[in-house]
Structure formats: structure tokens, C-alpha cells
Amino acid sequence: MISRREFLQASAAASAIAAASGLGPLGRAAAQQKLSQADILRFDPLGSLTIVHVTDIHAQLVPLYFREPEINLGVGDDRGRPPHLTGQQFRDYFKIASGSADDYALTYSDFQSLAKNYGRMGGMDRIATVIESIRAERGVNNVLLLDGGDTWQGSWTALKTNGQDMVDVMSALKVDAMTSHWEFTLGAERVKEIADKAPFAFLAQNIRSAEWQEPVFKARQTYERGGAKVAVIGQAFPRTPVSNPRWMIPDWEFGIREAELAKEVETARSEGADVVVLLSHNGFDVDRKLASRVKGIDVILTAHTHDAMPGVLRVGDSILIATGSHGKFVSRLDLDIRDKKVAGFRYKLIPIFSDAIKPDAAMQAMVKKIRAPFEKELGRELGRTESLLYRRGNFNGTYDDLICNAMLKERDAEISLSPGFRWGGTLLPGDPITFESLSNATAMSYPACYRMEMSGRQIAEILEDVADNIFHPDPYFQGGGDMVRVGGMGYSIDVSKPMNSRITGMALLKTGQPIDPARNYVVAGWASVNENVLGPPVWEVVSKHLADVKTVKLEPNTSVKVSGA
Amino acid sequence: MSQTANSRRDFLKTGSIAVLASILAPHMVLAEEADVKAALDKLYSGKTMAAGKIKLDLPQIAENGLVVPVGIDVESPMTDADYVKAVHIFADGNPLPNVISYRFTPDCGKASASARMRLAKTQNILAVAEMSNGQLFTAKQEVKVTIGGCGG
Amino acid sequence: MADEKKPVPRVRVPANAKAGELIEIKTLISHVMESGQRRDAAGAVIPRRIINKFTAAFNGKTVFEADWYASISANPYQSFFYKAKESGEFVFTWKDDDGSTYETKNKLTVG
Structure with a gap:
């Protein structure tokens, strides 16, 4: 059986990109009234397991404007390949109409006027609505919610609360696991304190104690969801001690640690995992290379480089998805698991149009309460x-x-x-x-x-x-x-x-x-x-x-x- | 720190920021580049070396030029009849070429070891393994030493 | 200064192993490892003072040796492997440029 979206993917064989955008082209005039929550969330379900991915939210509690890049050059093998496409090239590749909601969400073009038509994006209360709606549709025990990191940094409230605002929000969203990068700029002690207490798993296979080369965090966690055993391996940003102050995390060493990752994948399989997911903060191009070298990963949830792609990229048997940043998008990936294998998948990059998606009341109240002490300063x-x-x-x-x-x-x-x-x-x-x-x-x-x-x-x-x-x-x-x-x-x-x-x-x-x-x-x-x-x-x-x-x-x-x- | 640096024209003095100091591991003075070839000739002059058997375990990018993990692993049964006798590691961008020399015995069971070294700048690391039958194998890898920062 | 303190060795080695088991031994010793490549504020070369040799022996027989040069980091770390055969004692020795030696011992029970 080949579904329409899988067919689109097959027809784009050269690049292995599936155009699976949710909204389709919308006329600009019709823009606002056509943006309905039902349309944004519409999804033809597949199999029994759904993975939901959010990443690089950068502590944005409330909707904002975020213009995607005009220049995003790929070099070497990545030259001119997605996600290194902008503007018209991006629209051509993913078959997006100029001036459409997708165009506004995914490219820089005509940003000023499209922003007026389509409004701000993101907001944790809207994200909560989307996640709860997926859980309601699929059943709580069939949905895995994963956060790619860069969650606890990027706003005044996150800075002033040492990331606590986002930890509370992500805990309320019932995130299953996260990995990280900017989190480490809160300092080693604070990260450890949160990781030890949090209701979600803080996963990072690639961090070792500098002194004895021992793992600092849990590398992997296995979940029973949708009748499948799903192993999630965390990969923190490998260059953290180079890109950010090493003195804040003096006792830890990072790196890609490909060989150790391969061992984690192997162990997960031998312990009976049906699906192996890499919750990565490597950056898209690093993950694309890694997927060609480390076998046995079914899904790589990419992060760090802030790329948003309305379709998956396949490297060998691995599915790579790119969920964007700042809460603009939520990824939904349905997997059909048969005989301990991914037999089929369906994907949608869900754009969080804040004017179209109704805020979740409980999360709205929580965000309001978090912001209250800072409201005057922020405004x-x-x-x-x-x-x-x-x-x-x-x-x-x-x-x-x-x-x-x-x-x-x-x-x-x-x-x-x-x-x-x-x-x-x-x-x-x-x-x-x-x-x-x-x-x-x-x-x-x-x-x-x-x-x-x-x-x-x-x-x-x-x-x-x-x-x-x-x-x-x-x-x-x-x-x-x-x-x-x-x-x-x-x-x-x-x-x-x-x-x-x-x-x-x-x-x-x-x-x-x-x-x-x-x-x-x-x-x-x-x-x-x-x-x-x-x-x-x-x-x-x-x-x-x-x-x-x-x-x-x-x-x-x-x-x-x-x-x- | 004696200064506040809060007024418009306060200068940050050397030592307190050292944006650039981390380009060079501060423990090293700049000297002539190490002569790896001369160091190798001293040990194995005129002998042929083949690629393979020995693997270097190094980061692509050093997180700290003062403490760079360096591991080697040599393929060998490690029996009395066939084992790895020695492994030598060299760095071509440090003031002196020699980093470390190992002597293994069959009792090790595995010719694998790791240590930490200082790297003054981006450079090549070379390792040579000497087998019990006299054969030599080499591996080479570049390690980048960077200023860092600006990641996002 | 760290170099005025007596170096303290630390070793991580399993206390028990099965015969034929490959065990990893990790060692650390506190030491400034002055490379001899630095100058002081007055421009004079700071003399070299490093630990130049690490030796591991088991029941009196040397099983692994490392010669360390000036590029080795301060507080040097060394790990290596050993194939357990019989019960006995490891002796780990570090030799300093100044002639001092530092030693630590660890028992291994094989059975």
C-alpha cells in the first residue's frame, strides 16, 4: 500500500524529501478566515504510535514573529540541498504557493505583509492545545512527546528564574524526554539539579565526566507506547564546551561520540526495542552525515540549526525531521510498527498560527502566572x-x-x-x-x-x-x-x-x-x-x-x- | 578585578578576557614546529610503515587545548607469538614532537590505551604501532583547536 | 602552587574478575606537568618538571609501560587493559623528573 504522501516522497526520489505540508496553498485574501484549527490539525492517522517533537523553543512562552533566513548556505555535500534552501527555491522544492500560510511560516519572503495577514506564531498555550488534541485523538498511551532542547534559555523570564519557568511548563505538558544545549549555560549544578528532579528524562549519551570518562546523564530511555517498545537516545549539542562557556561545565566533556552511539543503538535493539529514536541536538547537517554512518536508527529528531521542513528526509532507513524553532511548529510523526520494524510512516509539520489555534486554558493561566512578576519590565x-x-x-x-x-x-x-x-x-x-x-x-x-x-x-x-x-x-x-x-x-x-x-x-x-x-x-x-x-x-x-x-x-x-x- | 568597566570607555585589560588566548593553549610558547619525521627516524629509520591495524580515537575539535583526549587501539590477538610491542604518538604542531610511547605485553589482552595531551593549535596527530614481528602500522588524524563562541 | 604538593595517585581497577576477563584500568595523578616550554613574567624559561614514566606491574611482572613527554596534560590520566589470569597485586609506579617515584597498589581477586 502506498499512501499519497509516501508517493510524493517516492516521486522526489533524488532528494528523498516528502512534501507533506498540512495547509496547502491558500490565497492571500482568504488567508485569515481559512486558517482554522481543524485544518491545521487535520491528519490521516497511521499505525498506533505517534511521536510528537518540539525543539529550540528558546523559552518563548507567548506567540511572536520569527522570520526564517534569507541566506542559509550549505557547503560541501549539503550545498543547495534542503534545508539549505530559502525563498523561491524553498517554495519550488516543497511546492508551496507564494503568499500562502506555509510560505509565511517557512520562508522570509514578503514577511512584513504576510505577518500582518497571518499573525504571530507559537505560544506554549497553543502548543498545549495541539499536543492535547493529538493525545485525545490517539490515546495518551500511544503518544510520545519529545523535546530536542534549547528550551530553558532565550527569554527574560527563563533567565530570571534560572530556567524554572520552562521546566514547569514542559513538566505540565508531560514531556517524556529531552536533550539539551543552551540549558548548560545555566551551569552544571543547576542542570543536574533540574535533571535529577524533573518528571521527564534528561537524556545525553555523549557527555562524560572529564576525570574518569564516565557517563554524566542517562543515555537512553525505553517507553511502551502504541503497543511498541520505543527506545529514545539523547544526543546533547556536541560542541557545547566550544560554542558556550566551558567554565560553566568544567567537569564535563562532550563530542559526537559516534561509536558509543552505535553501541547504544545496538543495546537498545538487543533489549527488544521495536523503534529506535535519536533525540538529537547535533544540527541538521551533522545528523544527515551521522545517519549515513550509524545504522539502525529509525527516526532522528533534529534540532539546533532551527531548520523547519514540511517533509521528512530519508537517509538509508532513517527518517529525519526538522521542527523549526521558537514554538512556531510541532511535528507529528505516526509510525506503523509491524514485526519490530517501521512498516510505514506519515508526517506533518504543524504550524502554530496563534490566531487560529485556541489557547489551552490551563497553560494560558500558567504562562500568565509565570509572567506576572515580570510583566511591567517586559512591556x-x-x-x-x-x-x-x-x-x-x-x-x-x-x-x-x-x-x-x-x-x-x-x-x-x-x-x-x-x-x-x-x-x-x-x-x-x-x-x-x-x-x-x-x-x-x-x-x-x-x-x-x-x-x-x-x-x-x-x-x-x-x-x-x-x-x-x-x-x-x-x-x-x-x-x-x-x-x-x-x-x-x-x-x-x-x-x-x-x-x-x-x-x-x-x-x-x-x-x-x-x-x-x-x-x-x-x-x-x-x-x-x-x-x-x-x-x-x-x-x-x-x-x-x-x-x-x-x-x-x-x-x-x-x-x-x-x-x- | 580593580575595574568596573561600566563606564562608556572602560577598557578590559589583558588577562581578564583573553578572547584570543584560547586560540593557543596558553601553556605552550610558540616554538618551531615539531619535527615528527626526525623523531620517527630516530626510532624506525628506513623501515616501511603501512596504514591500518591502528586506530586513533581523537575529537575532531578539541574542547580544551590543554586537555585533549588521545586514545589508540591496535588490532592484534595479543598472544605470546603475536602481539603489539609498542605504540608511539606524535604531534606535529607542538614545540616538541613526542607525546607518548607505550610498551604493551601479551598480558594486556588488548592493545588499547588512552591519555590526555596539550595541543598548541590545530595540527596532525600521528601514531605508529610496532608489532612483535617488527611490522609497523600508522594512523594520522587532524585535531582542530578553535577560538569557540558564537554558537547558537 | 600545585607543584609544591606531593602528587597523589588515584586508580580505578575492579577488585574482582573472572579468569580470562579483560579489565580496564584507569589511573590519575595530581601533577603540574611543567612542559619546559613556558616563560615566566621576566621572560625566563620555566624549567621542565614532568612525570616521565608510568609502569604497571602484576605480581612483580611489568605488564604495561608509558613514557610521557612534555605534551602530556597536567594531572595526567592513563588508561589501559589487562587480561585477568590469577589473583594477585598490581603495583602502579610514576617516575618524576626530580627523581621521586610515587606508587600505589591494588589487589585483584580472580575466581
Whole structure:
């Protein structure tokens, strides 16, 4: 038997992508009234087991705008392959109509006007509605709810409660298991404290104690759901001690640990698992490579790189799904298990349109209660924007331009550096810039805005190092962030070149003069991974800047010239 | 820390941030690159080495240049008649080439060991296994030492 | 300074094994492992002081040896394997550049 969606997948054999979007093309005029909860949730069930995946929520309790990237380059084998498609290429590949709800949710195109039509996305109360509806339809004992991590960081409330707000919310959602990355920036002790007490399993096969090389967390948990034994293996972000402050987790070592993972899969099978699921925070390209090397994984729930794909990707016998970020999507994967094997599957990336999905009352009340002590602070208006403010994309986003400009001015620097984080929401022209919006782009536990001298050579080394972290042709050497954002300086980058030869033409924007490797420049930046970094939190720097300028209007940033893509 | 760095123009002094210090493991001074070939010649001059039998267990990216796990595993029955006698590990980007030399006996049952080393920068690690019959096998792998940060 | 303290060895080795069983032995010793490649604030080379040899013997017979060089990390870790045959005692020895040796013993019961 071949279902329609499986057929679509077969017809896209070259890429092995199944276009399985839920909404289908909608005319823009009909947009809002056609967006009904029933349509969004409609699913032709299959088998008896449903896996529900959420990931990279970044502590977004309430709906927000989040613009998907305009530039999302793949390198090496991943060049031009999903998820490294944007705009028209993305629409063509997944057969999405321009201006449709799917187009709004999944691409950057025409974001400003589509955002007005389709509204904000996400919100934990809407996510709760979707999850409860799936549980009601399938039966509680047939649904497994898995969280890919980057859950306890990304908002002011998460920062101020040390992640407790999200732990409470995810516990109330009855998450079965999670893995992690930004969670570790709460520090080893706090993560252990939560993991030990939480009603869900905190899984990470790839973390060892530095001293004796012993597992720090449980690697795997087996669940009986839908009449099947489902083994879930957790894979925390392998580069955490490189990408984030190692001093916060000094006794732990990470890494991909492919051989150990293969052993976990083998053990799970030998202990009778019908289905093996990797709950991964590797990043999509790493998981694609891993799927070709580690056999026996039925489903890889990808995370970290914030990709959202309205269809699955198959690598060998493994099914890869990409659920996006910030609570914009929930993935539903129905599996038909026969003779201890996945005999069939059906998938839908469920878009969480906040205007169409009715909030779950209990979760709505919980979110309100969590936010109440911070409500006044969060709502404080710092300024207004006349430009679209967004972050996501391989190079400078406008929200980063704002942060970089604020650092240049407020710290009297010649050059500013802002990390290429993939989290942080979007503001539309005319929107107030609230403290909540700013904290969604900056709230984390090492926010100090430093000011120091660096030589031109050192700045070049930083750009080359970060570029190699994104554009190394072997995904196992990639870190999954975007390029470091730069203020006050322009450069050219050839992403196809090897390390130390990608960056050319570095110049100070103010004077047009080339950056002199031997000269020292005053540099301001934030989110250094080093210990004892001094400086005000970056949100204070940006708040001060906004109090000064009041209205933000940004010219298109043309200071980074990209080639080799 | 004597400074607050809260005013607009306060400078962060060296040592308190060291954004760049982590490019180079601070325990190492910059010296001439190690001469691995000379070190190898000292041990096995003129002998042929084949790829295979020995596997290196190294991270692709060092999490801490001061403490990089290095493991080796050599395929061998480890009997009195056929065993791994020695394994030598070299690093070509450190000031000195030698990292470690193991001597195994059949009593080990398995020619596998692991230790921790310092790496001054991105470089190649080379391992050579000497079998009881005199045959030599090698493996090589690059380890990247990075500034880090900016992940998201 | 850590290097003023006497190095303390620690070993993880199973107390019991079956005959023919392969056991993993993990060892650690606190030591600064001064590489001889660093300079002090005045620019003078800080002299090398490392543990240069680790030896494992069982019932008086050397079973495994490691020569450590300047690239070995501080507080050196060493793991290796041993195939259990009979009951007896491991003696683990670390040899310092300054001539000192540090030793620890562990009993293994095979049966």
C-alpha cells in the first residue's frame, strides 16, 4: 500500500524529501478566515504510535514573529540541498504557493505583509492545545512527546528564574524526554539539579565526566507506547564546551561520540526495542552525515540549526525531521510498527498560527502566572522601529545591526562584534521595541559587553575561525551558529575556500581604510566564552542606545560581500 | 578585578578576557614546529610503515587545548607469538614532537590505551604501532583547536 | 602552587574478575606537568618538571609501560587493559623528573 504522501516522497526520489505540508496553498485574501484549527490539525492517522517533537523553543512562552533566513548556505555535500534552501527555491522544492500560510511560516519572503495577514506564531498555550488534541485523538498511551532542547534559555523570564519557568511548563505538558544545549549555560549544578528532579528524562549519551570518562546523564530511555517498545537516545549539542562557556561545565566533556552511539543503538535493539529514536541536538547537517554512518536508527529528531521542513528526509532507513524553532511548529510523526520494524510512516509539520489555534486554558493561566512578576519590565517600551528587525540568516541581520550600532556608540568603539546566535524574534516596521523583544534577542547568562583592543590580525583570525565553524565542508567540524555579526567594519567572504583564506577586504567603514593587521582597534562585543569578562549586560547597552535614538531606521547592510555559494 | 568597566570607555585589560588566548593553549610558547619525521627516524629509520591495524580515537575539535583526549587501539590477538610491542604518538604542531610511547605485553589482552595531551593549535596527530614481528602500522588524524563562541 | 604538593595517585581497577576477563584500568595523578616550554613574567624559561614514566606491574611482572613527554596534560590520566589470569597485586609506579617515584597498589581477586 502506498499512501499519497509516501508517493510524493517516492516521486522526489533524488532528494528523498516528502512534501507533506498540512495547509496547502491558500490565497492571500482568504488567508485569515481559512486558517482554522481543524485544518491545521487535520491528519490521516497511521499505525498506533505517534511521536510528537518540539525543539529550540528558546523559552518563548507567548506567540511572536520569527522570520526564517534569507541566506542559509550549505557547503560541501549539503550545498543547495534542503534545508539549505530559502525563498523561491524553498517554495519550488516543497511546492508551496507564494503568499500562502506555509510560505509565511517557512520562508522570509514578503514577511512584513504576510505577518500582518497571518499573525504571530507559537505560544506554549497553543502548543498545549495541539499536543492535547493529538493525545485525545490517539490515546495518551500511544503518544510520545519529545523535546530536542534549547528550551530553558532565550527569554527574560527563563533567565530570571534560572530556567524554572520552562521546566514547569514542559513538566505540565508531560514531556517524556529531552536533550539539551543552551540549558548548560545555566551551569552544571543547576542542570543536574533540574535533571535529577524533573518528571521527564534528561537524556545525553555523549557527555562524560572529564576525570574518569564516565557517563554524566542517562543515555537512553525505553517507553511502551502504541503497543511498541520505543527506545529514545539523547544526543546533547556536541560542541557545547566550544560554542558556550566551558567554565560553566568544567567537569564535563562532550563530542559526537559516534561509536558509543552505535553501541547504544545496538543495546537498545538487543533489549527488544521495536523503534529506535535519536533525540538529537547535533544540527541538521551533522545528523544527515551521522545517519549515513550509524545504522539502525529509525527516526532522528533534529534540532539546533532551527531548520523547519514540511517533509521528512530519508537517509538509508532513517527518517529525519526538522521542527523549526521558537514554538512556531510541532511535528507529528505516526509510525506503523509491524514485526519490530517501521512498516510505514506519515508526517506533518504543524504550524502554530496563534490566531487560529485556541489557547489551552490551563497553560494560558500558567504562562500568565509565570509572567506576572515580570510583566511591567517586559512591556517597557525602549523605542520604536521603522525597519523590519530580524536576526536569523548566515550574515548580519537587522536586529544585530541595531546591537552592533549600540555597542559602537555606547562603548565608543571602532568595531563591534555580536555572536551569530540563531535565536531571537522579529519586529515589524512600526512596532515598539519592548524590553521583552530585546531580551528575546539577548537574554543569556554571559551577556557582558566588553571593550578591548584587538589587532587587525586578531580580528581576522576571529572571523576566519567562526567562518570555518559554519562553512567547513565536513559537517562534523561545524558548530551550527551563524557568522559573527560585525559593526563598523566590512569584509568579503568566499565560503568555498578553506580556513584562513575565506576572509578578504576587511575595511573600516568610517574611513574606508583597509584593516591593518598590525594596528590595534578598539573593539566592543558580548557573549565571550571566557571567564571573568567585565562590562555591562548587552541589553543595558542597547536600552541606553534606544533611549538616545528613540526610533530605529536601518539602511540595508551591504558591508559583507559573500561569494563561493 | 580593580575595574568596573561600566563606564562608556572602560577598557578590559589583558588577562581578564583573553578572547584570543584560547586560540593557543596558553601553556605552550610558540616554538618551531615539531619535527615528527626526525623523531620517527630516530626510532624506525628506513623501515616501511603501512596504514591500518591502528586506530586513533581523537575529537575532531578539541574542547580544551590543554586537555585533549588521545586514545589508540591496535588490532592484534595479543598472544605470546603475536602481539603489539609498542605504540608511539606524535604531534606535529607542538614545540616538541613526542607525546607518548607505550610498551604493551601479551598480558594486556588488548592493545588499547588512552591519555590526555596539550595541543598548541590545530595540527596532525600521528601514531605508529610496532608489532612483535617488527611490522609497523600508522594512523594520522587532524585535531582542530578553535577560538569557540558564537554558537547558537 | 600545585607543584609544591606531593602528587597523589588515584586508580580505578575492579577488585574482582573472572579468569580470562579483560579489565580496564584507569589511573590519575595530581601533577603540574611543567612542559619546559613556558616563560615566566621576566621572560625566563620555566624549567621542565614532568612525570616521565608510568609502569604497571602484576605480581612483580611489568605488564604495561608509558613514557610521557612534555605534551602530556597536567594531572595526567592513563588508561589501559589487562587480561585477568590469577589473583594477585598490581603495583602502579610514576617516575618524576626530580627523581621521586610515587606508587600505589591494588589487589585483584580472580575466581
